[in-house]
Amino acid sequence: MKKPFQGRVVCITGAGRGLGRALAEAFSAEGASLVLGARTSSEIDELASRLGNALAVQTDVRVAEDLARLVDAAVAEFGRLDVMVNNAGLAVYGPVEGTSPDAVDAMIDTNVKGVIYGSQAAFRVMKEQKSGLIVNISSIAGKLHLPNEAVYNASKWAVNGFTGTLRLEAAPHNVRVSCVCPGGIDTPFWRAMDFYPFPEGVEPAVDFMRPEEVAQSVVELARKSDRYVVPEMVMVPLVRG
Ligand SMILES: NC(=O)c1ccc[n+]([C@@H]2O[C@H](COP(=O)([O-])OP(=O)(O)OC[C@H]3O[C@@H](n4cnc5c(N)ncnc54)[C@H](OP(=O)(O)O)[C@@H]3O)[C@@H](O)[C@H]2O)c1
Numbered sequence: 001m002k003k004p005f006q007g008r009v010v011c012i013t014g015a016g017r018g019l020g021r022a023l024a025e026a027f028s029a030e031g032a033s034l035v036l037g038a039r040t041s042s043e044i045d046e047l048a049s050r051l052g053n054a055l056a057v058q059t060d061v062r063v064a065e066d067l068a069r070l071v072d073a074a075v076a077e078f079g080r081l082d083v084m085v086n087n088a089g090l091a092v093y094g095p096v097e098g099t100s101p102d103a104v105d106a107m108i109d110t111n112v113k114g115v116i117y118g119s120q121a122a123f124r125v126m127k128e129q130k131s132g133l134i135v136n137i138s139s140i141a142g143k144l145h146l147p148n149e150a151v152y153n154a155s156k157w158a159v160n161g162f163t164g165t166l167r168l169e170a171a172p173h174n175v176r177v178s179c180v181c182p183g184g185i186d187t188p189f190w191r192a193m194d195f196y197p198f199p200e201g202v203e204p205a206v207d208f209m210r211p212e213e214v215a216q217s218v219v220e221l222a223r224k225s226d227r228y229v230v231p232e233m234v235m236v237p238l239v240r241g
Helices: 018-029 043-049 064-078 101-129 150-173 187-190 213-220
Strands: 010-012 033-038 054-058 083-086 132-137 174-182 233-235
Touching: 010 018, 010 064, 010 101, 010 213, 010 233, 018 033, 018 043, 018 213, 033 043, 043 054, 054 064, 064 101, 083 101, 083 213, 101 132, 101 150, 101 174, 132 150, 150 174, 174 213, 213 233
Parallel strands: 010 033, 010 083, 033 054, 083 132, 132 174, 174 233
Antiparallel strands: none
């Protein structure tokens, strides 16, 4: 039996670990052809060869040309681009006054510019195709004000703002644009930090959503009719969300 995403091409940034890897696994299980981007090529190479029907392209989302190259590789290899998930992102938490210029640059360049460049590259192809879905992974931090997350908040509010306007510009071209705003997910994201914004006693492995659960929701979003668009999907853990 034909799987729902057979013959459809899905490109994912930040695909080497965490939510990006879970997205790759979930779309692959539905039969999609995959194009995987991240900076650490060993991780995306391993994933692409394990899943099959997948291309790994070393990509730094802070660089517009890298995203153009990623999308061009999708079209060159598989002939089209159906879903672009701009997922790569990071956080450096802490009080505003202690946030270094390097940390500000890392969050703004990766979370904001990365999503903008990825969306531009994908829209260029999808507009021509007259079809496609762009999913930008924001966060619940893009809807709330959270102490010790000011710059991360700013980056994700920017993602929500950009994505909302792109949705309006893309709709006349039959291209859908959705923003996904998850609460805590148990991924390596948290292990890369030395300052945690959540209350003592909260454990990502116990209290947060699993990456596979969030990935499955994104797959379900991508399976919806192309006659309507879901502007925003918000999900938080049931307890302590
Ligand atoms: N974990 C959570 O609780 C949570 C909650 C809400 C939203 N989110 C959002 O979900 C997304 C994925 O987060 P995650 O938890 O899966 O993080 P993660 O486990 O730290 O994985 C991040 C992925 O992004 C890639 N990446 C980082 N910088 C990049 C760059 N400049 N260019 C290309 N790829 C880059 C990383 O690979 P390389 O380092 O090899 O490039 C890695 O594959 C992010 O946008 C995050 O803000 C996470």
